[in-house]
Amino acid sequence: MSRRPLLLFPTPDTTSPSRRNGGGEEPHKPSVTRQGERLSPQFSRLEAALENRRIEVQNDTPGVDPEYTVVIETYSSVPDFFKAVRQIEGLEWLGEHEARDLEPDEDFYSLGSDSQSLLNGQVMLMLSDRRAIDELLSLWREYGQNPNMPFTRGWAKFRDLFSLLKDIRYWNTQDRLRNTGILEYWNDVLEFDADTSVRFEAELWFRTDIVKRENAHNNVTRLTQELGGQVISSCCIPDINYQSLLIELPAGQIENILRDSRVNLIRCDQVMLFRPLGQMSVEPLWSDTAESSNQVEEEVVNYEASRVEFDRLPRVALFDGLPLANHLDLRGSLIVDDPDDFESDYPAENRIHGTAMASLIVNGDLTEGARKLESPVYVRPIMKPDVRTANNIECLPDTELPLDIVHRAVRRLFEYDGEQDPVAPSIKVINLSIGDPNIHFNGKMSPFARLLDWLSSKYNVLFVVSAGNHSQSITVQQSGLDFHHLSDDRKATEIFKALQESNWERKLLSPAESVNAITVGSTHSDESTPVLRNGLYNIYDVEMPATYSAQGNGYARAVKPDIVMPGGKMLHNEAIGSSDISAVTNYAAPGQLVAHPSPSASNYRVYIRGTSNSAALASRGCVEICDTLEGLFDENDQNAQFEQYSPLLLKSLITHGASWGSMHDHISNHLGSVNSSTLKNVVARNIGYGKPDIDRVKFCLDTRATIIGYGVLENSEAHVYKLPIPEGLGGADIWRRLTVSLSWFAKPCPTHMKYRDSALWFTVEGENKDLTARSSKSVDWRQVKRGTLQHEVFEGEELAVITEDRTLLIKVNCKDNASRIVEPIKYGLAITLEVAEGVDIQLYQEIQEVIEEQIREQARAQLRAQVPTR
Structure with a gap:
């Protein structure tokens, strides 16, 4: 079956947005009298704590009127409470975030079928002087005595607050x-x-x-x-x-x-x-405790890289350690920009992580023998060896704050600084295969994640971030000897269940919760053949989430990680005398084969594993897709549109080919008897939208057409795309699949629980507006709308109702979310319609002919509009 190029939609029609479904239910709430009993001690403790602190401050600095930070925790959320705060002089709103997985009690519990299910609430932070606190306390006392009291205009939110209040306290030393x-x-x-x-x-x-x-x-x-x-x-x-x-x-x-x-x-x-200090050291999931068999003895190598001229512009940037640019696997593929002169204090033997990540982006897993990227990789070293550690671990230097380092590095790519032009404005993707082991995502956005969200929005660039590694031992229920006697399948099941039960210890590492970034987790897979011996386990003999890969969800329970890529198989040691199964970390197989420094070989390679690898492979996939997009836009004389929209189209397309595939069934087998909702939650938490198929989104087939759309939307605007439906699908019992992926970059609103300034979502309209044939092996339809990437799959024999004009309508909607939209929101859209191979329908050709005619008609209409009337 012949390969066909991707298609571009004509300019969409503009209309008003559709209704956005969603929103949670409030829990059962106690009476005002009961709330008074619960909360009176808390208000008393707050008063006492503030008075004690006032005395301390007065003793230390007489005459100073202290300000206090007050923490308010609620069951469920109190929308727009920050507006009510403004009514009390002396209260300053500091921010709010989601509180996740609150245990129900006799007063607050779910009104659904399961009263014991966990609740989600809100944490609010306010800065206050003592007079403002006294006013707040007075309001509470008055409400407790008279629950029916009228609240003046702008104050009614306090009633909602009091009814849902879980705790109120002073932010203290602890x-x-x-x-x-x-x-x-x-x-x-x-x-x-x-x-x-x-x-x-x-x-x-x-x-x-x-x-x-x-x-x-x-x-x-x-x-x-x-x-x-x-x-x-x-x-x-x-x-x-x-x-x-x-x-x-x-x-x-x-x-x-x-x-x-x-x-x-x-x-x-x-x-x-x-x-x-978030140095984000990359003490990786490998070490040189066991030698690889891939060393090639050669002369001592001089790793000084010579200046290389490149014919193509770089599309991906690697922020990492300094790589060996003159390694045979990397030579002629890197542009190293080192304005801080890290190289002068970076011995060649310590250039491990940057070399490995550059190798994976340029070459992929060397075991597979794939082609090198055609465009160079821009490398900005942001890490260097820490000589105070035993292994000279590579980490961010401790002379600056990490956010300052990354901020400067990104700004240098795209901005004129008064002396120098932007060094690489052609960059569309920035790879960050690092994470802060000290900050596990717990529902509150970390500063680093907020930075990436702001930078991606400001500079229109896609960050690809690793989910984070958790290499601690896995504690199973059985003792070592009992576990040893289990079957291989049962061992895998016990390991997977143990990982799910300890998921709070295996959360995403900052900045992986970034809503605008593509966050990449790992699967237990690679192309190597592990050599097993007694005492070693290869836990999974099928593709599964890697045992070391951090688990989601993301902010507001959005899908995170977004996707998973192979990260290398991790072997584990047999437990002896305990229930703890530890990982094997060395440079030997299994794993992914990468370039590595050696004093005696210019093409030395080792096997490694980790979510860093997966992020690097995802970045490589983005560059491959970017090359396809660049050619497509060039052929259609839309080079300016390529520069504007390619980062968002990459975000959509890297996910567009993703699926749960067989991993869904493997996870289901290990979980045992659970309902479909629980299964979907576990699968999404581990693998997001699934594993991408890069080749799938780079071309079409006779029976599969992928059409790309893009545009900008104001608040309360929508674009309608008209997907032609081939005549042969009308009334036929033919399996077909519709895949839609939409992405945008939201501007972060750090003090607001909604966080994203904008909300975009797609809907199926017209006679197909009630389309519900979603794939059973895909993320819950409500969860997909909580981030900045909505990816949905619809499939079946009665998927698309054929309308009179044989058109399927897809609407992209835009609304304000956490704040007023100041600038129009750019988005990228990918839609694929396909039927099973072998079906005698020229699906691609028929869609192409209709779309090309629509484009010609739009061009004719524009010409007619330009002709002056007489």
Whole structure:
């Protein structure tokens, strides 16, 4: 069957949007009297805590009127409560985020069929002076005494708040320290070197008033200096509500804090939290404890890379460690941009991770022998070896905050800085195969994820991010000997169930929750042949989610990871005398074969595994699709449109060919008897929309047509696309499949729980508006609308009702979400209609003929409109 090129839709019609379904139900709520009983102690504790803090501040700094951060937690959400906050003078809205998986109790529980199902709520943060708190408390007391009291205009949201309130408290020292990893980090650093100075991050509450931001910066600096420390650097990015300081304190002061946290710096109300410096080290899922058999003995290699001129523009950027640009597998394929001169302090033998990621993007898994990319890869080193660690682990330097490093690197690609032109404005995709092991996604967007969302929106670039690795041991229910005697299938089932039961310990690593990025998890697959011996397990003999791959969902329960790619098989050691099964980490097979530094071979290769690999392979796939798109747009004289819309079309197309495939059945077999909803949730949490088929979206067939659309939408606007239906499908009992993928970049709104400034979604319209033949092996139809990528599959013998004009209508809708849409929203759309191979219908040809005629008619209409009337 011959390959056919992709098709472009004609300009769509503009209309008004359709109704957007969705929205959760409120839980059962207790009476006002019962709420009073529950909450009165909490309000009393809040009053006492604020009074104690006022006395502390007055003793330390007489005459200063302190401000406090108040935390409000609710069951369910209170929409637009921030508007009500403005009614109380002295309350300043700091932000809100979703609270996930709240345990029901006798007062709050689901009204659905399962009263024990988990609830989702809201966490709100406000800055307040004491007078504002007194007013809030007074309002609560009045409402408790008179539940029917009238609320003045603008205050009615407080009634909703009181009815759903779970807790109200003061943000204290423990909030700044717990669940951030900082205490563990301080202990680990002091255990390694008790005399060292310790660097860490202090993230401040972001204030919209620049004077208040400067005051907070100066105050935290003063408190740091009083402890004999210093502020190494700072970063403030107002667009994502981020202000943070990189602090260094002497080891002795850290020891004092660990013994007694009543230190002015730690108690400072202007600090939101302290966390380990997010160096995002890439201590990978491999090591040199076992030698690979792929070493080739040659002369000692000089890895100094020579300048190479390229015929094509780079389309993908790799932000990672410094690679060996002169390795035989990479030579002539990389543009290394090193403005910070990392190379001068980056020995060749330590250039491991960047070399591996560059190898996967350029070559794919070397075992497969695929063609090199035709365009070069732009590389910006953002990591370097940490000489203080035993293995010189590659990580972000500790002289700057990570967000500042990445922000500068992206800005350098696309902006003129007053001295130098943008260095690589042709970039469409940025690969980030790194993650912060200290920040596991728990429902609140991390600063790094917010940064990627803002940068993708600002610069129109697609980030491809690894989901994150979790290499800790897997604890099964059986002891080592009992587990050993299980069948291979039963072992796989026990492992998979253990991973699902510990999913809270295996969440996405920041910034993988980014709503605009493509987040990539791993499957347990590669092209190598593992050599097994006694005491080693190859857990899965079929393609499954990798045991090390982080699990979703994303923000507001959106689909995350978006897709999965092969990440390499991970072997595990047999448990002896325990129930813990540990991973095997070495450079030997199985895994994916990549370039690697060696002092004696210029083509040395090793086997590796991890979600970093999967992200790199996804980026490679994006470049392959980008080459196809560039040719298509060039042939249609739409080069300007290619530059504008290709990042979004790449986001849609890399997902468009994705499916759950056999992994759905394998997961179902291991889960056992669960309902379809639970099964879908587990599958989506592990593999998102599934594994992409890159070749599938690069061309069409006689029986399969993929048509691409794009455009910009204002608030309350929609575009209608008309998909021609071949006559042969009318009334025929022929299996057919419709796949639709829509993506856009939302501007982040950090203080709003809805987070995305805009909501786009597609609907099937006309006589097919009730189309419900969704594939049983696809993500729940409600979940697909929670992010910025909606991918749905419809299939069956009665999929499309043939209308009188043989047209299927797909509408792309746009509405405000968390804020007013300031600039029109660009989107990318891919639609595929197909029938089974062998069916005697020239589906592609018939669709192509109709679309080409529609384009010609639009061109004629434009010419007629340009002719002046007499």
